[in-house]
Amino acid sequence: MTVQNGMVLLLVLVLAGCSRDTNEEPTQPFASTYTPLKSVTTVIRGATVLTGTGELIENASLLMSDGRIKAIGTKLRVPRSATEIDADGKWVTPGIIDVHSHLGVYPSPDVQSHSDGNEATAPVTADVWAEHSIWPQDPGFAAALAGGVTSLQILPGSANLIGGRGVVVKNVASRTMQDMKFPGAPHTLKMACGENPKRVYGDRNSAPSTRMGNVSAYRQAWAKAESYRRKWDAYEENGGEQPDRDLQLETLAEVLRGKISVHNHCYRADEMAIMLDIAKEFGYKVTAFHHATEAYKIADLLAENGTCAAMWADWWGFKLEAYDAIRENVALVEKAGACTIVHSDSDIGIQRLNQEAAKAMAAGWRVGLDIRPEQAINWITSNPARALGIAEQTGTLEEGKNADVVIWDGDPFSVYTHAEKVYVDGALVYDRLDPAVQPVSDFSLGTRDDTGGQP
Amino acid sequence: MTLVRSALCWLFFIAAAHAETVMIKNVTIHTLGPLGTITNGAVLIEDGIIGGFGIDVEVPANTRVIITEAGVVTPGIYDPYSYLGIEEINLVEETVDGRQSGSRFTASFDVVPAINPRSTLLPISRIEGITHAMAAPQPEWSDAHLISGLGAVINLGGTDDYLVKGGAALFVQLGEGGAASVHGSRSAAVLALREALEDARDYDRHRNAYDEGRRRDYSVGRYDLEALQGVLNREIPIVVSVNRASDIELVLELAEQEDLWLIVNGGAEAWMVADRLDAAGVAVILDPTRNLPEHFESLNATLQSAARLHEAGVKIAFSISDSHNSRNLRQLAGNAVANGLPWIEGLRAITATPASLYGPEDGIGVLQIGRPANLVVWSGDPLEVTTYPSHVFIDGESMSMQSRQTLLRDRYMELDDDTPPAYRPIQ
Numbered sequence: 001m002t003v004q005n006g007m008v009l010l011l012v013l014v015l016a017g018c019s020r021d022t023n024e025e026p027t028q029p030f031a032s033t034y035t036p037l038k039s040v041t042t043v044i045r046g047a048t049v050l051t052g053t054g055e056l057i058e059n060a061s062l063l064m065s066d067g068r069i070k071a072i073g074t075k076l077r078v079p080r081s082a083t084e085i086d087a088d089g090k091w092v093t094p095g096i097i098d099v100h101s102h103l104g105v106y107p108s109p110d111v112q113s114h115s116d117g118n119e120a121t122a123p124v125t126a127d128v129w130a131e132h133s134i135w136p137q138d139p140g141f142a143a144a145l146a147g148g149v150t151s152l153q154i155l156p157g158s159a160n161l162i163g164g165r166g167v168v169v170k171n172v173a174s175r176t177m178q179d180m181k182f183p184g185a186p187h188t189l190k191m192a193c194g195e196n197p198k199r200v201y202g203d204r205n206s207a208p209s210t211r212m213g214n215v216s217a218y219r220q221a222w223a224k225a226e227s228y229r230r231k232w233d234a235y236e237e238n239g240g241e242q243p244d245r246d247l248q249l250e251t252l253a254e255v256l257r258g259k260i261s262v263h264n265h266c267y268r269a270d271e272m273a274i275m276l277d278i279a280k281e282f283g284y285k286v287t288a289f290h291h292a293t294e295a296y297k298i299a300d301l302l303a304e305n306g307t308c309a310a311m312w313a314d315w316w317g318f319k320l321e322a323y324d325a326i327r328e329n330v331a332l333v334e335k336a337g338a339c340t341i342v343h344s345d346s347d348i349g350i351q352r353l354n355q356e357a358a359k360a361m362a363a364g365w366r367v368g369l370d371i372r373p374e375q376a377i378n379w380i381t382s383n384p385a386r387a388l389g390i391a392e393q394t395g396t397l398e399e400g401k402n403a404d405v406v407i408w409d410g411d412p413f414s415v416y417t418h419a420e421k422v423y424v425d426g427a428l429v430y431d432r433l434d435p436a437v438q439p440v441s442d443f444s445l446g447t448r449d450d451t452g453g454q455p
Numbered sequence: 456m457t458l459v460r461s462a463l464c465w466l467f468f469i470a471a472a473h474a475e476t477v478m479i480k481n482v483t484i485h486t487l488g489p490l491g492t493i494t495n496g497a498v499l500i501e502d503g504i505i506g507g508f509g510i511d512v513e514v515p516a517n518t519r520v521i522i523t524e525a526g527v528v529t530p531g532i533y534d535p536y537s538y539l540g541i542e543e544i545n546l547v548e549e550t551v552d553g554r555q556s557g558s559r560f561t562a563s564f565d566v567v568p569a570i571n572p573r574s575t576l577l578p579i580s581r582i583e584g585i586t587h588a589m590a591a592p593q594p595e596w597s598d599a600h601l602i603s604g605l606g607a608v609i610n611l612g613g614t615d616d617y618l619v620k621g622g623a624a625l626f627v628q629l630g631e632g633g634a635a636s637v638h639g640s641r642s643a644a645v646l647a648l649r650e651a652l653e654d655a656r657d658y659d660r661h662r663n664a665y666d667e668g669r670r671r672d673y674s675v676g677r678y679d680l681e682a683l684q685g686v687l688n689r690e691i692p693i694v695v696s697v698n699r700a701s702d703i704e705l706v707l708e709l710a711e712q713e714d715l716w717l718i719v720n721g722g723a724e725a726w727m728v729a730d731r732l733d734a735a736g737v738a739v740i741l742d743p744t745r746n747l748p749e750h751f752e753s754l755n756a757t758l759q760s761a762a763r764l765h766e767a768g769v770k771i772a773f774s775i776s777d778s779h780n781s782r783n784l785r786q787l788a789g790n791a792v793a794n795g796l797p798w799i800e801g802l803r804a805i806t807a808t809p810a811s812l813y814g815p816e817d818g819i820g821v822l823q824i825g826r827p828a829n830l831v832v833w834s835g836d837p838l839e840v841t842t843y844p845s846h847v848f849i850d851g852e853s854m855s856m857q858s859r860q861t862l863l864r865d866r867y868m869e870l871d872d873d874t875p876p877a878y879r880p881i882q
Contacts (some may be wrong), residue, residue, distance in 0.1 A: 108747040109754075140747055195546070300870045316860075317576070317779040319546035326860045336870060347747055355786065355840045362841035367864065415789030415840045447754045449727060 030131060032181035034170055037427035041065040043078045044407060047087035052094040052382040052396035056374040062092055064403035067425040072397055085421070091412050093377055094397050095150025095404030095424065098350050099263070099310045099384040100290050100343035104154055104169075104177075105130050107138030108347060108443075118157035119164060123201050123208060124221045126189065127247035128164035130156045134177045139441045140347040145171050145430045146438070147351035148406035148419035151182060153388055155290075158192035158265040159200045161208065161217050165251055166190050166263060168388050172424055173439035186389045188287070189255050191218070193266035193275060194321045215274060222282040225252030261287035261389060263310075267321035269297035276305055288387045290343060292333075293325035299336030308339035308387045312349070313359040330357075330379065331364025331371055341387060342379040353380045358413035373413055402426075475853060476501045476518040479832055479846070482526040484508055485799070486822040487807040492799075498528055500828045503851025507824055521832065521846060529802060529837050530820050531586025531829040531849065532785065535740050535809035536694070536720055538778035539580060539588040540570040540609050540617070545778065553591065553778075556598035562651070562686075563678035564604030565622060566590050572609075572617040576778055578858035581611040583782035584831040584844040587619065587810065587819055594628035594636075594696050601636040601647050602627050602675075605682060606694075608813055610829070612849030623813040624718070625686050625693045630702040631752045645705060650674045652713050655683035692716040692813065694740070698723040699752035707735055718812060720774075723753030726760045729767030738770035738812055743791035761804070762795030771800075772809040789838035801838050818850075827851060 042064045049060040049072065063070040063078055071077075105117035116133035119125045134154060144152070149171050156163035168185035169177070194211065202209030208217050228249035235243055254260040262279070266272050266289045279286045288308035289295065293316060295302060295309035302309055311333070316325030326332075334340040342357045344350035361376040385395025394402045403426035410417040422430035431437035477500040484493040490508060499506035501515070514520060543550035552569030570590060580588075591606035593599065603626040608619040628636060633644035654673040658680040664670045665677075673680060685691040695706050698721045707728070710717035719725055722739040725732060732739060743761040748754040757763075764771050773787045788801035796804075810820020818827030831837070832846040847854040865882045872879065 109750050111751070143747060199546075296864075296867050297876075314783065315780070317544055318777075320544055323544060324863055326864045328864050332864075332867065348744055351744075351746075352790070355790075358840040359786075362843065365841075366843055367868065413841060415786060415838060416793045418793065443748070447748065449755050450757070 036425035039426035094381040097384040104134035118159040120159035126251040131167040163190040229253035269294035296332040303338035310341035327363040330360035488821040533809040534588040536774035554593040561602040563682035700724040726763040761791035
């Protein structure tokens with residue numbers, strides 16, 4: 001084991017320790033076995049840097065060593081042994097983070113054998129974990145990496161009211177899901193409002209078939225979870241006979257204990273307001289609404305509740321609850337001071353989240369909102385990192401953070417710009433100019449005419 | 456340089472439906488026509504047609520002058536494969552008229568009666584520079600017929616002359632979709648298509664006998680036999696959705712044998728048979744950003760598709776194959792350019808080429824003096840994701856830049872307004 005691997009492992013243990021308040025809690029199964037690839041001390045010089053903390057620094061240098069960002073600024077002291085990257089005319093940003101992806105659970109090719117994202121057999125399936133469906137050989141991971149994506153949340157689909165646990169992974173080519181799992185990242189819970197659950201179950205003439213049916217089922221689930229949590233907390237505190245484990249309620253109880261964050265697919269403003277009230281009733285927090293095409297109508301409410309909106313730049317109208325989407329949605333949420341995120345929910349869109357953020361930023365300009373690139377970059381870096389509970393580790397270019405870094409061959413908010421080099425924990429994991437540093441999934445081997453290189 | 460004017464346009468001018476005279480100044484004009492690109496120029500729109508291009512032009516009286524800051528003028532964007540006008544909300548069945556499987560009509564299924572020129576999608580798309588679209592029946596869904604029917608070219612300019620050309624192309628699916636549509640194999644799908652074409656030929660030669668009931672049974676009904684005549688006579692193209700290289704080769708052979716005017720739609724692996732497509736003069740409609748092996752028929756999808764097809768000489772047009780996202784066509788073009796396609800070809804693939812696919816259209820897809828003015832004024836490079844249109848002209852008429860989405864936006868711009876949203880004045 002190398003020194004840096006040891007350090008990461010130590011960090012994992014420390015973080016894991018921090019997130020635990022009692023010793024009795026069982027060790028999490030399916031623990032991360034992620035190990036960074038080999039890295040060398042590297043300095044990137046002369047770039048325009050968007051830090052993800054709201055700053056743009058011209059002609060800056062960034063020093064990465066032992067997987068961490070060691071220094072950033074215009075005048076750095078750099079060890080002589082450091083590999084120098086001349087980034088004159090280039091831009092540097094934190095690694096892109098997609099807060100909403102189904103890579104691996106709905107992988108390419110899109111065939112029935114690969115349809116692993118929705119356990120659409122019951123409206124509440126809090127017991128299932130998206131990570132158990134992830135196929136690490138999904139060619140979409142490599143394509144997303146070419147778009148600068150270094151971390152992503154993989155979620156169950158939205159067929160169910162409570163679809164199961166989501167997971168945060170590092171976008172590193174791996175044999176196993178555990179090797180991708182972001183060390184220390186908390187689990188998440190996927191919930192869904194509105195049309196999808198009521199269509200899926202209503203069509204089978206079973207509950208829920210209405211929005212009120214949706215709400216009743218969420219509340220029933222939380223009510224059960226609350227009593228389960230009390231039973232187990234009492235057992236943890238006082239001992240006695242160990243209560244039976246219920247994997248559904250175990251997940252929900254962890255939400256109520258604040259250990260699992262809630263990511264709620266929800267389009268309409270009025271439904272988001274109802275979901276916020278359900279959260280208040282049962283004492284949990286909605287970390288982020290996803291899709292949130294009507295977030296602009298209640299951006300003030302989102303700001304007040306500290307709930308993020310994760311949005312597309314411009315998708316709309318494919319179903320009725322997306323009919324009121326507007327191009328300025330993202331910009332107006334930013335204007336209201338709420339946590340603003342641009343997400344993909346697409347294996348194509350994830351390859352150019354920078355362009356999606358650019359469109360959203362420009363939509364703001366059109367209505368006179370002065371949104372700067374150094375702000376807009378937060379939508380796809382630091383803000384999703386916050387929503388995923390990994391902001392201590394990644395999402396910004398700050399000393400001590402994981403060196404998840406993208407060098408762009410120009411302004412990342414231009415359609416013509418490519419991610420040229422991508423680093424995860426200081427290791428070069430993608431180089432547009434060097435096919436040897438471009439991961440190729442097992443599936444692509446022998447199925448493509450021109451292997452070696454990106455699709 | 457003075458204003459270049461066509462004498463013709465003065466001779467044949469059409470009366471005053473388009474009274475407004477407009478001069479757009481300080482623009483780079485990509486005509487995609489004989490005049491190429493004009494930098495630092497001006498465009499004159501008179502009586503609905505392009506009166507001229509030039510620098511320091513004389514401005515006729517009562518002319519509205521639009522002076523841009525480094526603006527760019529291009530032909531209006533033309534979506535070569537959309538559901539605009541025949542679909543409002545995909546998951547609200549009642550609003551979707553582009554797909555059908557229950558009826559017995561296939562080739563004769565015509566979208567024209569279903570077109571709704573008041574669809575909210577049209578203003579939402581046109582304020583983003585989309586001026587024309589092919590409204591096509593949808594072949595790509597689970598229960599679709601092998602032959603989906605006839606599409607129509609529409610303009611997005613309003614409720615009057617929105618229909619540019621009905622029955623403009625016949626849409627068909629082969630490959631995986633075609634196989635599914637006949638509940639079987641590719642081989643069965645291509646047989647079914649061949650049989651329908653042969654039946655239509657036979658019908659044409661023996662109409663009287665058919666009417667008198669003296670012909671063998673045909674595989675399709677009378678309306679469909681009639682509708683297929685346009686394809687057999689090469690009056691309209693047959694647009695075949697197909698992705699795998701071998702499926703494209705198969706359809707190229709079929710088109711040659713049956714003497715069809717073929718357009719390939721989808722074409723994920725078209726680049727692999729680019730030389731054959733070029734030799735056959737077959738154009739390809741594709742989404743250049745679809746680079747994943749989404750299906751087993753698109754294992755070789757790549758971001759290089761557009762550039763490779765263009766290099767081989769194949770005509771390409773870009774489409775996103777849906778109803779709501781035509782406004783992202785220029786982002787597709789930008790990405791194709793970022794992956795090796797020359798810039799002007801990126802623009803051509805969303806303007807001039809699609810406009811030429813379904814037969815030459817007068818004043819659509821190119822800017823020419825004396826021809827109808829269908830153009831967009833952009834804040835900058837139209838293929839860039841941060842630019843937007845400031846003005847859109849369809850048939851010389853300046854379009855309102857309002858849509859349902861801008862109304863919603865304006866209503867919710869200020870959340871701390873004391874007036875409840877429902878009472879806020881419409882701006």
